[in-house]
Amino acid sequence: MKFHGYYLPISDRKPIVEKRLVNSAEHFYGVAAQPGTSDTAPPEWMPSSLHDNMAVLSRFEVDLPMSDAVEDTEEPISAILLNQRYRNHLIGYFSWVSSYQKQREYQATVPLVHVPHEAFNQWEDYASDRILDHYVEPVFSKDEQEALRAFRDVWNSASDDTPQRLPSLEELIGTEPWERLRIAAEKALEVFIRRGLFDWDREDFPMH
Template sequence: MTDAVEDTEEPISAILLNQRYRNHLIGYFSWVSSFQEQREYQATVPLVHIPHEAFNQWEDYASDRILDHYVEPVFSKDEQEALRAFRDVWNSASDDTPQRLPSLEELIGTESWERLRIAAEKALDVFMRRGPFDWDREEFPMH
């Protein structure tokens, strides 16, 4: 007979949750902004279709319904603007690509994929001004 493992994790605060999402977004912008990182991701996780992953992860982390929750102090005004600017390019690139996306190598070099890469690079630059935040401790504790 095995002992049941109790989940003693307490719910995390909105601040800490946003810090974690912010860190995920930095990682997302990092690989979407780099064709080399996209290729490495594809090689490391061959079952994942990287072009679809680029669109799906954005929806997971920053869909329109989620974006409004990314507020100060975790997301600076510049970062909020960068998210919205990226979203606009993401929407445009999504409209300009077929629903069933071709392979990564077929997309690299296309105007819409380059536009998405550049937008991710710009967003990453904005986010890296402050860099990633702590995963387990609030950087902006509420007093």
């Protein structure tokens, strides 16, 4: 599997200050984080429940080592609540990847971000192969787990069928691999939207 854009090895990127993503699912599940990209306000179409919680379009980046970036005062959260939050992130992700209009809105809102690269990189942040096994019931239904893996397969094929340095969004829209990815996101969103967003701060599936 090849990585797009900012996920290239550090030696292959421009000599800028390295930034590290601290709210990716891989970080919280103990897997090394990848360098991040964007730090901007989410567009209006992003679900309001995500706006104030480092939503999928406002990923928190710092110029500090990972160990210094996490707030020491933050209370640990349960696996249930953690999965609820990342499930909400995934709904936001599928929402914009499934729509050419929303992709264009994203690009217009944050023109310095390369939206095609984000479509690949954000999936790696929240649902890479190394963390999919953590997305289990009761937060992720069986249908949702299957939808994630079905999208993952299409994501892999679209990655294989597109160049590592992706062209602009407008050049990709309408191409077969990009349409394949959009349709896969649309199908996944249809599954996830059946139960909708879960609470950010309270477990919807208390264990006691």
